[in-house]
Amino acid sequence: MIAAVLSGFAVALLAPALAKRLGRGAGAVLALYPAALFFRFLSRVPAVVAGETPSASLPFVPELGISLSFRLDGLALLMALLVTGIGAIVLVYAGTYLEGHPRRGPLLGLLVAFLSAMAGLVLCDDLLALFAFWEATSILSYFLIGFEREEAEARAAALQALLVTGGGGLALLAGFVLLGQAGGTLEVSALAANAEALKAHPLYLPALLLVLAGAFTKSAQVPFHFWLPGAMAAPTPVSAYLHSATMVKAGVFLLARLHPALGGTREWVWVVTSVGAATMLTGALLSVGQRDLKRLLAFSTVSALGSLTMLVGVGTPAALGAAMVFLLAHALYKAALFLVAGILDHEAGTRDATRLGGLLPLLPATGVAAMAAAFSMAGLPPLLGFVSKELLYDAALRASPLPFVLVPVAVGSNMLLVAVALTVGFGPFTGPRGATSKLPHEAPVAMWAGPALLGFGSLAAGVFSGALSPFLSAAASSALGHPYGVRLELWHGFSLVLLKSLVTLVVGVALYRGRHRLRAFAERFAPLGALGPARLWRAGLAGLVSVAKGTAAFLSSGSLRQDVRVVVVAAVALLGPLLLSRGTFGAADALPSVRPIEAVLALLVVAGAVGAVVAGSRLSAVVGLGVTGYGIALLFLVFGAPDLSMTQFAVETLSVLLFVAVLRRLPRLRSRSAPRSRAVDAALAAAVGALMAGLVLAVHAGPLRSRLSGFFAESSLPLAKGRNVVNVILVDFRGLDTLGEITVLAVAALGVLSLVRLRLAAKGTAGAKEGGR
Amino acid sequence: MTVLLALAIGVLYAAGTYLLLRRSAVRVVFGLALLGHAANLLVFTAGRLVREGPPIVPPGALAPPTPSADPLPQALVLTAIVIGFGVQAFALVLLRRACQEAGTDDVDAMREERP
Numbered sequence: 001m002i003a004a005v006l007s008g009f010a011v012a013l014l015a016p017a018l019a020k021r022l023g024r025g026a027g028a029v030l031a032l033y034p035a036a037l038f039f040r041f042l043s044r045v046p047a048v049v050a051g052e053t054p055s056a057s058l059p060f061v062p063e064l065g066i067s068l069s070f071r072l073d074g075l076a077l078l079m080a081l082l083v084t085g086i087g088a089i090v091l092v093y094a095g096t097y098l099e100g101h102p103r104r105g106p107l108l109g110l111l112v113a114f115l116s117a118m119a120g121l122v123l124c125d126d127l128l129a130l131f132a133f134w135e136a137t138s139i140l141s142y143f144l145i146g147f148e149r150e151e152a153e154a155r156a157a158a159l160q161a162l163l164v165t166g167g168g169g170l171a172l173l174a175g176f177v178l179l180g181q182a183g184g185t186l187e188v189s190a191l192a193a194n195a196e197a198l199k200a201h202p203l204y205l206p207a208l209l210l211v212l213a214g215a216f217t218k219s220a221q222v223p224f225h226f227w228l229p230g231a232m233a234a235p236t237p238v239s240a241y242l243h244s245a246t247m248v249k250a251g252v253f254l255l256a257r258l259h260p261a262l263g264g265t266r267e268w269v270w271v272v273t274s275v276g277a278a279t280m281l282t283g284a285l286l287s288v289g290q291r292d293l294k295r296l297l298a299f300s301t302v303s304a305l306g307s308l309t310m311l312v313g314v315g316t317p318a319a320l321g322a323a324m325v326f327l328l329a330h331a332l333y334k335a336a337l338f339l340v341a342g343i344l345d346h347e348a349g350t351r352d353a354t355r356l357g358g359l360l361p362l363l364p365a366t367g368v369a370a371m372a373a374a375f376s377m378a379g380l381p382p383l384l385g386f387v388s389k390e391l392l393y394d395a396a397l398r399a400s401p402l403p404f405v406l407v408p409v410a411v412g413s414n415m416l417l418v419a420v421a422l423t424v425g426f427g428p429f430t431g432p433r434g435a436t437s438k439l440p441h442e443a444p445v446a447m448w449a450g451p452a453l454l455g456f457g458s459l460a461a462g463v464f465s466g467a468l469s470p471f472l473s474a475a476a477s478s479a480l481g482h483p484y485g486v487r488l489e490l491w492h493g494f495s496l497v498l499l500k501s502l503v504t505l506v507v508g509v510a511l512y513r514g515r516h517r518l519r520a521f522a523e524r525f526a527p528l529g530a531l532g533p534a535r536l537w538r539a540g541l542a543g544l545v546s547v548a549k550g551t552a553a554f555l556s557s558g559s560l561r562q563d564v565r566v567v568v569v570a571a572v573a574l575l576g577p578l579l580l581s582r583g584t585f586g587a588a589d590a591l592p593s594v595r596p597i598e599a600v601l602a603l604l605v606v607a608g609a610v611g612a613v614v615a616g617s618r619l620s621a622v623v624g625l626g627v628t629g630y631g632i633a634l635l636f637l638v639f640g641a642p643d644l645s646m647t648q649f650a651v652e653t654l655s656v657l658l659f660v661a662v663l664r665r666l667p668r669l670r671s672r673s674a675p676r677s678r679a680v681d682a683a684l685a686a687a688v689g690a691l692m693a694g695l696v697l698a699v700h701a702g703p704l705r706s707r708l709s710g711f712f713a714e715s716s717l718p719l720a721k722g723r724n725v726v727n728v729i730l731v732d733f734r735g736l737d738t739l740g741e742i743t744v745l746a747v748a749a750l751g752v753l754s755l756v757r758l759r760l761a762a763k764g765t766a767g768a769k770e771g772g773r
Numbered sequence: 774m775t776v777l778l779a780l781a782i783g784v785l786y787a788a789g790t791y792l793l794l795r796r797s798a799v800r801v802v803f804g805l806a807l808l809g810h811a812a813n814l815l816v817f818t819a820g821r822l823v824r825e826g827p828p829i830v831p832p833g834a835l836a837p838p839t840p841s842a843d844p845l846p847q848a849l850v851l852t853a854i855v856i857g858f859g860v861q862a863f864a865l866v867l868l869r870r871a872c873q874e875a876g877t878d879d880v881d882a883m884r885e886e887r888p
Contacts, residue, residue, distance in 0.1 A: 621799075709843045720871065
């Protein structure tokens, strides 16, 4: 199971080459992979319905106890079948839809990779592995939404989707870590087994809120819903796959997955239910104001995701049963409608609902498929949408928190969605012919076959809904945490629920008939959209960027003096208090006595440094530097380091020669700084000096423990056959370091050479004269 | 003596930092040199001052006599001295070049000259 899912990433890498080689049929060939997975999962249905959960495990990061454990329960199976089944259909469709597109191969590859990531996400039992797949879907969707990379709008939409879902992903990771702390494990199944203790844990609430933030951003819940309509910049097959059937469902899936572990508390029920209900209503209200088929569908998807979230929030067996049925029904009809929108765009040259009409005779197959899907979405019997809407109303009616709020929200949203469904799937094919730029004709079979299959599926699943009961019951049972039987039936007598369905349909059809007036009315409120969360998001993003720019400009201004000041102030401010509070300056391990020669040398070093600072001419400064250098060389000699002393003498002599050689070509010293800035610099310099002197004293507060020094002293002769330990360390024990040092010198020499030899063309000439060449 | 050297190291660091903050580019290079000296002396002093003698194994013995100076900081400082010279040489030539190209040795003015 693990290998089968992960091999998709390899298939994805092969896709571009395959597409080039196979040409037209590439999509269909690539679709064999998800199709094979689909039938593999299908063959597991009887076992899962019987209550088994096939599982497999592979060590992923064993050091951290993270394993790639897959668990195929009812919920995972439902999602896996949708991901692979619709994936296969979309790949076939995309292969033809993008025919002639120069980057068709990469797109197919991205789709396959996405499919694998999504399948991994729904099958994972380990939260951190799940997070890895979750992020993979976010990143892949970035590339898929921004596929038309020449278009600024697509790039902006892709970035927005990535930032929103990626930000949610960070919250999710934090939530998972807290869950791991609170529950002692990252396995979902183990967390669910220990749910009571988890819910009583003090970390429960923060963990819950963080996880919800992740799920809500991914599933486009209010107030994060704005990225989903923007994502319609993606090619239509991508929208059909990511933004209706699979990725946006990941959030809802996660909520259902974690419901046994986290659900049922007052916090869960109130937060999840109210956000879901608000999203359901917002999506429906916003959708009726749209003309573009894809945007109509996008907002109706927001609404559908809201109702799923609401149902998982309510969390009763009836609600979760309804959620699973609706999950399936929505995936079937919404993917079909997206694909139909793509066909209309392709064949008629427009996606504007007001300009499409009377196309059924020209596109009979597409039209029939579209109508089946639209009727399912509208909740017409005997399609699956009808069954699922009945269950939704039933669950809302019996919900424990505020049924008198949830029922009107559900009924009202569904009335609007009936109008949207008919506008998208019915309107373009009936009535008078619209004014389209191209003369439309039927799409290739590879394109209409998918919607037809999905539309037929909606019908068959509705008619034979009883047969689906065990399968969807298994899914609902995994989301509940205990066995539960969903009853799916087309006819369950005259009831309040049936009445609501009828009212929904009647009002919905009336709204559809008055859709132009409805849209005109909704468009009047369009300016209000500017006040929405999208604006807040953009302002926040712009603010973040300007803060980052300000920080960068302050920390790395490009001015040497400013940058050095930042470093110095930071070092003193961070280290100074630490040294004062923790450091002991007893100098217990120091050498107390001072011999006259030593005192003279130390004074020499200091005098040279001071001389270099106050010197008014270049030559006197170089003299000061030399005095300091030679003084240090002599200090080395006094304290048992003849090697250092000799090196220092040699280098110092070379340095002085170098300075003298270049000196004449260097600019004269001039005082440029104002006295005030000099005083500030002097204070800073004094602080650094005090800090470093204090550091030396603090180091001497206790004895030095170095096992390494003893090792070198003892091993020098036996191991390296050398008597001078310092030399042995340099050329033998740390020989590689010395090689590095030689390399550094060689590079410096090359740098010097090239600076002397090469001249920057043109621009250098003016300066060269003044430089005294 | 350690206290005396600690003070000397402090003065070296202070002088180096002060020069690094000057607008005259030549002084900046001088500051770099002083900071190098300061760091070398810091590491050397932190490895403890010993008057006894260098870490050399006398004939007939297997290890240097105890006590003798610690070889480890000496090896580190020796590397640092040589690298410091490389840095100094490069900085000096770079300085000369930059003054030529920019037509000034004012660090603040050079910043304006960025292409």
